[in-house]
Amino acid sequence: RRRHTRYWRDWSSDVCSSDLKVLDLFAGCGGLSLAMEQVGFDVSWAVEVNPYSCATYRSLHPGTLLLEEDISKSFARCLDSENGLPKPGEVDLIMGGPPCQGFCGINRHRHIGDPRNSMVETFFDFVDYYRPKAVLLENVSGMLSLEKGKAIKGFLRALKEADYKCRLGILQAGCYGVPQNRWRIFVLATLETKEAPAFPAPLHCFPRTVAFDTAQFKDAIIRPPSPERSEEHTSELQSRQYLVCRLLLEKK
Numbered sequence: 001r002r003r004h005t006r007y008w009r010d011w012s013s014d015v016c017s018s019d020l021k022v023l024d025l026f027a028g029c030g031g032l033s034l035a036m037e038q039v040g041f042d043v044s045w046a047v048e049v050n051p052y053s054c055a056t057y058r059s060l061h062p063g064t065l066l067l068e069e070d071i072s073k074s075f076a077r078c079l080d081s082e083n084g085l086p087k088p089g090e091v092d093l094i095m096g097g098p099p100c101q102g103f104c105g106i107n108r109h110r111h112i113g114d115p116r117n118s119m120v121e122t123f124f125d126f127v128d129y130y131r132p133k134a135v136l137l138e139n140v141s142g143m144l145s146l147e148k149g150k151a152i153k154g155f156l157r158a159l160k161e162a163d164y165k166c167r168l169g170i171l172q173a174g175c176y177g178v179p180q181n182r183w184r185i186f187v188l189a190t191l192e193t194k195e196a197p198a199f200p201a202p203l204h205c206f207p208r209t210v211a212f213d214t215a216q217f218k219d220a221i222i223r224p225p226s227p228e229r230s231e232e233h234t235s236e237l238q239s240r241q242y243l244v245c246r247l248l249l250e251k252k
Helices: 002-015 031-038 051-058 070-078 115-130 146-163 214-220 229-234 238-252
Strands: 021-025 040-048 065-068 093-094 134-140 165-172 183-190
Touching: 021 031, 021 115, 031 040, 031 051, 031 070, 031 093, 040 051, 051 065, 070 115, 093 115, 115 134, 115 146, 134 146, 146 183, 146 214, 165 214
Parallel strands: 021 040, 021 093, 040 065, 093 134
Antiparallel strands: 134 183, 165 183
């Protein structure tokens, strides 16, 4: 985690020399906000509609202005420049994970017309209005297969037409120390750099290396380290565990 913390700090200093102000959309309980705060970002505003998630978010981020409402209402309030809400030029990073239920492959009745899928367009509305220096979007890999990736292709095209440099990454959570088989896609886009930063390299080997629903976008998969290089990416904790086990076996 320390290695990735250093990565995000270096990236933030490249994008903007001053404190970065963040708008977190579809904020949930505040996981993304927490991660960004840990590396020095100022999460000033957030939007979430679920009241239980909002209660948790407020307990974790008491200094963030949280709008507990449908995101379309929040966007209308931003357009009206209500007190406390940011104005164009005041947001450095817009991030969030739009609802994934309409994209998820487990949903046997998924279809591109699911109203929840249109939230990706609403996400871009915020980007187009505020034109932040950076954008970070997260979602499930099923977004890449539904209607041949129509939603993600449209989102990337809109960003590029708005002069953003974009990078799509397909990451396995298990390769970054999370004990779960969880593939996720991320879009990282920047406005004032020559190209979007590369995603951090995986730290661990992980047995689940097949990413479903990604055929058209296989070049975007951030692969885990090869077995012969796994020791270079093994965490300090894993190294200590290995040494302890070896000592115990030798004693026997």
